[in-house]
Amino acid sequence: MVAPAALVAAIIGVAGAAAAASLAGLGVAEAATLAASVASLILSVFSVVYTRAGTPLLEGELWVDPYSSWMLLLVSLVYVLTALPSIHLTRRGGLRGLRGESYYLLVNSAFAAMFLIAVFNDLFLAWILLEVCTILTVYLVCIRGGGASVEAAWKYFMICAVGMSFSLYGLVTVYSIGASIGVAEPWRWTSLALASGELAARPRSLVAFMFILAGFSVKAGLFPLHFWLPDAYAEAPTPVSVLLAGALTFLPLYVLLRISYLIPPGSMVFSLLLAVAVATILYASAGMLVTRDVKRLLAYSSMEHMGIMAFMIYLVHEGVGSIALLAFAIHSIGHAVAKSAAFVSSGLVEEYRGSRLIDRLAPVYQVDWLVGGSLVAFLLALLGCPPFPLFISELFGAAACGTAATLATYIAVVLAAFAALAYRMVNMLRAHDAHHDAADAAPSGSCPACYRVAVYVAVAALVALTILSPMVGRLAQPLTRWIRGW
Amino acid sequence: MHDPVYAAVSILSLIMLLTALKITTERSLERAAKIYALQSFMLVLIFLLMGIFVDHLFLVWSVSGFVTKTVLVPYILIWAIRKIGVKYDSKPLIPEVLEWVLAGLCIGLSFALAAGITGGVSLVPLAVSLSLFLIGLLQIMTRRTTVKQILGLCHFENSSHLTLAFMAPRLPETVEIGMATDVILLVFFGSILTIMVYKQFKTLDTSTLTGLKEVG
Numbered sequence: 001m002v003a004p005a006a007l008v009a010a011i012i013g014v015a016g017a018a019a020a021a022s023l024a025g026l027g028v029a030e031a032a033t034l035a036a037s038v039a040s041l042i043l044s045v046f047s048v049v050y051t052r053a054g055t056p057l058l059e060g061e062l063w064v065d066p067y068s069s070w071m072l073l074l075v076s077l078v079y080v081l082t083a084l085p086s087i088h089l090t091r092r093g094g095l096r097g098l099r100g101e102s103y104y105l106l107v108n109s110a111f112a113a114m115f116l117i118a119v120f121n122d123l124f125l126a127w128i129l130l131e132v133c134t135i136l137t138v139y140l141v142c143i144r145g146g147g148a149s150v151e152a153a154w155k156y157f158m159i160c161a162v163g164m165s166f167s168l169y170g171l172v173t174v175y176s177i178g179a180s181i182g183v184a185e186p187w188r189w190t191s192l193a194l195a196s197g198e199l200a201a202r203p204r205s206l207v208a209f210m211f212i213l214a215g216f217s218v219k220a221g222l223f224p225l226h227f228w229l230p231d232a233y234a235e236a237p238t239p240v241s242v243l244l245a246g247a248l249t250f251l252p253l254y255v256l257l258r259i260s261y262l263i264p265p266g267s268m269v270f271s272l273l274l275a276v277a278v279a280t281i282l283y284a285s286a287g288m289l290v291t292r293d294v295k296r297l298l299a300y301s302s303m304e305h306m307g308i309m310a311f312m313i314y315l316v317h318e319g320v321g322s323i324a325l326l327a328f329a330i331h332s333i334g335h336a337v338a339k340s341a342a343f344v345s346s347g348l349v350e351e352y353r354g355s356r357l358i359d360r361l362a363p364v365y366q367v368d369w370l371v372g373g374s375l376v377a378f379l380l381a382l383l384g385c386p387p388f389p390l391f392i393s394e395l396f397g398a399a400a401c402g403t404a405a406t407l408a409t410y411i412a413v414v415l416a417a418f419a420a421l422a423y424r425m426v427n428m429l430r431a432h433d434a435h436h437d438a439a440d441a442a443p444s445g446s447c448p449a450c451y452r453v454a455v456y457v458a459v460a461a462l463v464a465l466t467i468l469s470p471m472v473g474r475l476a477q478p479l480t481r482w483i484r485g486w
Numbered sequence: 487m488h489d490p491v492y493a494a495v496s497i498l499s500l501i502m503l504l505t506a507l508k509i510t511t512e513r514s515l516e517r518a519a520k521i522y523a524l525q526s527f528m529l530v531l532i533f534l535l536m537g538i539f540v541d542h543l544f545l546v547w548s549v550s551g552f553v554t555k556t557v558l559v560p561y562i563l564i565w566a567i568r569k570i571g572v573k574y575d576s577k578p579l580i581p582e583v584l585e586w587v588l589a590g591l592c593i594g595l596s597f598a599l600a601a602g603i604t605g606g607v608s609l610v611p612l613a614v615s616l617s618l619f620l621i622g623l624l625q626i627m628t629r630r631t632t633v634k635q636i637l638g639l640c641h642f643e644n645s646s647h648l649t650l651a652f653m654a655p656r657l658p659e660t661v662e663i664g665m666a667t668d669v670i671l672l673v674f675f676g677s678i679l680t681i682m683v684y685k686q687f688k689t690l691d692t693s694t695l696t697g698l699k700e701v702g
Contacts, residue, residue, distance in 0.1 A: 061660065124657065128664035135671045139678060147686040151695040154679055158635060158692075161672065162626060165642040169619065169649065176653040187657060204603065231698045 019108035029104035054482030063121035071118035078246035167215020173208035233299035238347030280307030327396035334389030341458030526555035566677035592620035618645035
């Protein structure tokens with residue numbers, strides 16, 4: 001038996017050590033990042049296996065339970081899928097010398113912070129870490145320079161900073177209500193979750209939760225303050241798009257899932273969350289139909305999946321909670337792997353064709369059998385086709401709907417998103433009239449080994465998740481259950 | 487809180503509010519950054535008073551606030567402004583008179599909300615904190631230069647700090663350290679971005695950043 005506390009400390013420690021090693025030269029930074037990502041993946045697998053109860057760490061500042069271990073696994077998978085294409089970016093993408101080293105310093109620091117968010121218990125600590133991750137990744141979005149990436153970075157910086165300020169106000173209000181009703185440590189999720197009934201009885205709590213929802217929605221790219229997301233994902237270098245799409249945009253939703261346990265069922269906050277989720281999925285579907293850029297297509301697909309996961313948070317409290325929790329867990333990790341891998345493949349397709357326009361990529365399988373084929377496979381995974389994990393999670397999502405009206409809404413929005421992405425995928429497969437010359441169609445080089453390995457890792461992870469996900473029954477337990485044993 | 491201390495804190499809070507209005511309408515970017523230093527210094531004095539008379543924990547807040555917000559944040563901003571050589575703010579998106587009217591509405595709304603929340607206790611500092619938040623938001627929406635928008639975010643930071651002091655005074659030191667780190671990172675990377683925006687577009691006017699429109 002391995003102590004979960006030791007595993008968590010080791011996971012955060014290796015990412016921190018890699019961040020420190022990043023300053024010792026580009027070669028060391030590459031090796032340290034890759035080694036740290038693989039080590040964190042192995043350790044997080046152990047953490048998922050051995051964490052069977054809730055355990056406080058650092059005098060209760062952090063909290064490890066089976067669900068947070070699952071989130072550690074999610075972040076570590078994205079870490080590996082970011083580290084591999086990063087080697088190509090720094091070697092051939094022009095990030096040499098100090099810029100390359102600062103790239104690795106920021107990437108590793110962001111992952112260390114994201115591991116901490118996965119095991120947060122202090123709500124303010126989670127807020128600070130999300131804010132710091134945003135600020136660190138802003139520079140990563142525009143690290144290669146260029147007008148478009150600087151513009152995308154500015155929008156990302158400003159909109160997310162404003163959003164996060166709203167959530168801080170909400171958290172301060174929750175703290176003050178908690179203190180006024182005598183909660184011992186009202187900044188801790190575990191303390192507040194046990195007093196959720198008294199907390200909800202105070203009228204001010206509704207305003208606080210609205211502020212929190214507004215702030216974290218912005219950070220998760222939910223409608224209507226989502227417009228930073230397609231720009232930032234599309235203009236960032238491929239590994240940074242992987243980091244953002246795979247983990248960082250999702251983590252505010254995970255924090256929101258935990259905070260949702262402080263909100264009483266039937267609250268107006270959940271109705272608003274449902275409305276935001278539905279609007280996000282429909283807007284993203286329209287975006288997928290309109291866009292001609294493959295990275296923007298993947299960004300809108302991320303918005304859609306964030307919307308589906310927000311819908312699942314609603315179902316945790318207003319539907320069949322246990323099934324919805326399992327659906328959220330499987331969906332989040334399935335999306336993280338499939339989306340990260342799709343960005344890796346699309347980045348390479350872009351390099352081959354010298355364009356991100358979908359019309360110029362078609363037929364995508366001609367680019368390179370591995371790169372083009374894997375992009376199609378990862379898009380199928382994102383569509384929720386069987387047997388991929390997103391098929392299982394979307395099915396569980398439907399099963400978690402408590403009423404016929406909710407089920408009808410869920411099916412309608414999921415089908416709308418499916419139709420939009422499927423249409424664009426068919427566009428990519430169809431042989432267009434040759435409006436690009438033969439030189440464009442021919443691959444301009446071989447697939448770099450690091451990309452090839454990233455694709456293999458993603459495929460292996462998807463296969464493993466497909467087989468293992470439905471077996472992780474522990475994740476169907478209400479999150480507050482793990483506190484009561486403490 | 488003792489009455490004289492509360493009175494002093496209220497006066498310092500009101501000075502913070504005046505500086506916020508001045509920062510929003512100030513044309514010179516460097517002067518706006520210096521007025522922000524004054525605003526932060528008022529916040530530091532509030533923490534110092536509370537540290538002496540209410541709870542010694544606030545002494546730590548006043549030291550970290552002085553180092554980060556009164557010294558480092560304005561220093562970084564002024565460094566960026568001098569590096570790019572842009573001295574003045576662009577024309578606001580709405581007429582300045584309308585901006586004043588909206589700022590007045592923000593202040594009125596904040597006092598009404600604070601009265602509802604506190605029931606009279608700590609009314610002025612809380613109302614000022616809400617006002618700073620709303621004026622920061624107004625500044626981000628109406629002012630077009632990146633420096634003014636970063637200063638809008640700094641208003642949020644000061645507002646949150648003031649709110650934390652009155653509504654969440656016994657938070658662990660980790661939160662205070664985190665907030666201090668956050669504001670430095672925010673302004674440092676914001677300033678780097680400002681320099682990058684200027685290098686790319688030869689202006690700090692964010693209304694010119696319209697290249698990323700959906701194609702199709």
